Amino acid sequence: MDWEALTLSIKLSCYTVLFLIPLSIIAGRALAYGRFKGKSWVEALIMVPLVLPPTVIGYYLLVGLGSQSLIGSWVEQVFGQQLVFHFSGLVIASMLVNIPFAMQPIQRAFESIPADIRDAAACCGMSRWTTFIKVELPMVWPGVLTAFVLCFSHVLGEFGVVLMLGGSIAGETKTISIAIYDSVQAFDFDAAGVMSLILLLFAISALALTTSLSRRLGGQHERRSR
């Protein structure tokens, strides 16, 4: 059992949701209420990571963030640290890969808020900001929670992109899924079995927890709105 790899994966998951969820709340709300030209293209772009193979994303990131790329060399000059084969690169990569998992549930949650509730808030003289904090956020909470759990578990299992971009360096880019891959290649099926089981149990509990929590929260809203 490679605890270092598990810790690293959890750390990666934490960073990803920490940055991605707030962004997704802003962007998800904008998409839910916004009416603009090319909206379906923006939505398609957001969904792309769902259907693209991780190797394709990994390849673009390797070339796009690598030391020879514009972004990569700029970051290296400013921060003295390259992005690829480094933890920071993995955070950026997993944020990009997880955009659909974060955006979808949050956007749907905003869309499901009845227009008359927002109208009522406006009639009461609430500012947009107060409406957002006091009315909208409590209502989209189940969507945010779903996004949180989906992202967190998905990062924990992310493989292809990490393999392309990470280089399997212990303590830096060797995540739990890479550790499983490595131990299978070293014929260590016991270690691979234990680590896979941990991930499986985690995934099932996370999903069960979200379902039950969002059911309970959703129930509250129904009672409140009655």
Next chain:
Amino acid sequence: MASAKDVPAIAAASSIKFALDDIAKQFSQDTGKRVRISYGSSGNFVAQIKHGAPFELFLSADRRYTQQLEQAGFTQGDGDIYALGKLVLAAPKNSPLQLDEQLNGVKALLASGKLSRFTIANPEHAPYGERARQVLQQLSLWQDIQPQLIYGENVSQAAQFALSGSTQGGIVALSLASAPRFKARANYIEIPQQYYQPLAQKMVLTKKAGDTAKAFYSYLQSDAAQAIFEQYGFGKGGN
């Protein structure tokens, strides 16, 4: 960099996994210094190092890959051969494949239509795969065996396929086949070296190498390290 924090990342061909793990352990005991080793296919490591991977030392399965890095200006010096790699024909314990040096068993099984899967490392970017292809070409099997071939991403994955029972066998590295975990599940026989170019496994320090990486580089040429390489079936290094 402070020596306590100097834990260099090292890229190593997956064929030397078991030997190098032992050597790294011994190195830590003897010197108190640590290294972090990533295993994979040599070709991929060259690509990664060219894209800025922070590896300080690269142990290739073949000299061609260290040369590529050297020519592209990523190395310090031209490196040293640390071991000579050898090939084996391997088959899982329940396999119908008869093991022999001329691969007659493979031919017979292929002719009878009972060979459904045979594995080698990907010859496009894994040196052991490239040599396995040479062996199959030398023994006039290459054309006929094509539909049955399963490529491992590197020789370790090929070895894992070769013992898994989902293939009837494969050509893999002796250094992996001689590991206890492999021997518990599969049998193997060495392939005579006349059928393939020797695998001169070469290592090279990259431009990023620090003190610990350099110390490990020297350690790999020591008698202690060379004895471990030999224990795993490697031939002696040197230029």
